[in-house]
Amino acid sequence: MPTEIRLTLPRPHPGQATILRSTARFNVVDCGRRFGKTVAAQIRIVKPALAGHPTAWFAPEYKFLAEPWDSLSSILRPVVVGSSKQERRIRLLGGGCIDFWSLDDPDSGRSRKYKHVVVDEAAKARYLEAAWTKAIRPTLTDLKGTADFWSTPRGRDYFWKLYVRGEDELEPEYRSFRFPTLANPYIDPAEIEDARRQLPDRVFRQEYLAEFLEDAGGVFRHVADAVDRGRLLPEEPRRVGAYALGVDLARLEDFTVLCVLDQSGRQVYFERFNQIDWTRQVASIKAVAERYRATVVLDASGLGDPIYQQLADLGLAVEPYVLTSASKKPLIDELAMGLDAGKIRLMDVAEQEAELVAYEYQMTKSRNWTANAPEGMHDDCVIALALAYHGCQAVRPSWGIRTSGRAR
Incomplete structure (x- = not known):
């Protein structure tokens, strides 16, 4: 009789749970800082990987890969059969795997095939449009794979365009979500109010209310x-x-x-x-x-x-x-x-x-x-x-x- 292995996943808060219940093929999640997007994205990717499918985690730069690599390595440790930071791959019992890619190269992931991909901090990826349309989207063709885009907004860029597609009834494969920081019940509201007092209004609206602003929320506008x-x-x-x-x-x-x-x-x-x-x-x-x-x-x-x-x-x-x-x-x-x-x-x-x-x-x-x-x-x-x-x-x-x- 096969040995049963139990894994402990983080318990999602209500906002995260709403996203996790989505049945859309492509989900675009616009959220304020500290909403908990990385945790939710990890929960999303674990299920298909444990089912024996190849999956992938994309981020704007290598530095953004360290946290999900460490966290997923810890969560999946009982079922990991091999991992290599050099190859940036975690291999699991049953044949599944999670690859980790930096979007510094818009061709990252090209020629692979995946059942599910995560694009983390999507708005920070300089080549997001080229990476999605020319490299990542084709990797989902063989297995009819799914994709989630997670990010705090940075103006009306390609991440915003994807978000707009998710609000369009004529784009049934896409679905969009928007959650402010306050949707995370574990964040003290006083901290958010403190940020509101210290930051310029447009920056607070972008970083904490997850609003798409024409001039973004950086220091310099126009x-x-x-x-x-x-x-x-x-x-x-x-x-x-x-x-x-x-x-x-x-x-x-x-x-x-x-x-x-x-x-x-x-x-x-x-x-x-x-x-x-x-x-x-x-x-x-x-x-x-x-x-x-x-x-x-x-x-x-x-x-x-x-x-x-x-x-x-x-x-x-x-x-x-x-x-x-x-x-x-x-x-x-x-x-x-x-x-x-x-x-x-x-x-x-x-x-x-x-x-x-x-x-x-x-x-x-x-x-x-x-x-x-x-x-x-x-x-x-x-x-x-x-x-x-x-x-x-x-x-x-x-x-x-x-x-x-x-x-x-």
Whole structure:
């Protein structure tokens, strides 16, 4: 007589249970932070895997795969016959398996066949449309497989388009769900109210109420509207008018970025480079500053201090800005307000636009909200642009600015 093996799955709360009862082939779940989407997605994938079918878990980047890998490995441990982090596969008794794929490559999963797939943090996947239509959807053909998309929204992107399909009666294979954070009964409502007080309204509505907003809930809005499409080359300086050169310095892994704005907020120059020694970097900054007769606004914290001194010794007009947690916030706020008001026109630079769009609000360990680039992404373009825009303003706050040759 075969041995009975019992597995303990998390008990779903009512909102999760509603999704788990769905019989639609493709489910699109739009939910606020901490709703419990990853737990529900794990419950959904376990059943077909235990029935002997191949299944797959997709996420935007490898870092998003660590939690489901560990959790599913623990839940399924009694029936795991083999697992390999290198192959990113958990094999089970009965022939079922769970593969784990990063959507950094939109061709992930191509040529496989699956009974069920999970697309976790779908709105964060840069190539979601290409991945779904060209790679993931075909993997479901052989076994007539199902798919679930789980995410907090990020504007009206392809995840939103999938959600709209699930609301359309003419799309019977799709079904959409929307749950705010408060639908999780294990979250203290006081925590949600605290977030409401601290966050901008549009960010709270996106992150906690799971609303699809046209401008998304990032720090900077109207970024696409500020870009002059096709304007790639630097513009020559005019005989009249002031320029500000924002400089964010880096030595190896990050990038040094030079950004020049005229006094109207129009970007006329952009340069981005890394792995260049300090002597060449100083020479590049000097050349651009002299070309535009620009005031250099430099991140003079840390390694920037000696560079500031060198530039000042060369006779350049330099305003050092000491970036701290206190001085960074008003700098970023100033840039955000400039974009909101339509006072900034940007060159068509893909890296710069991507950084601005991705910049987000994050909660610190001390439970305060701050604005930063997402983990694993750069913010050099954002800081250089913010410094340049700050230099264009007629009235400048006194914090963070040094007026002498030495740091305060």
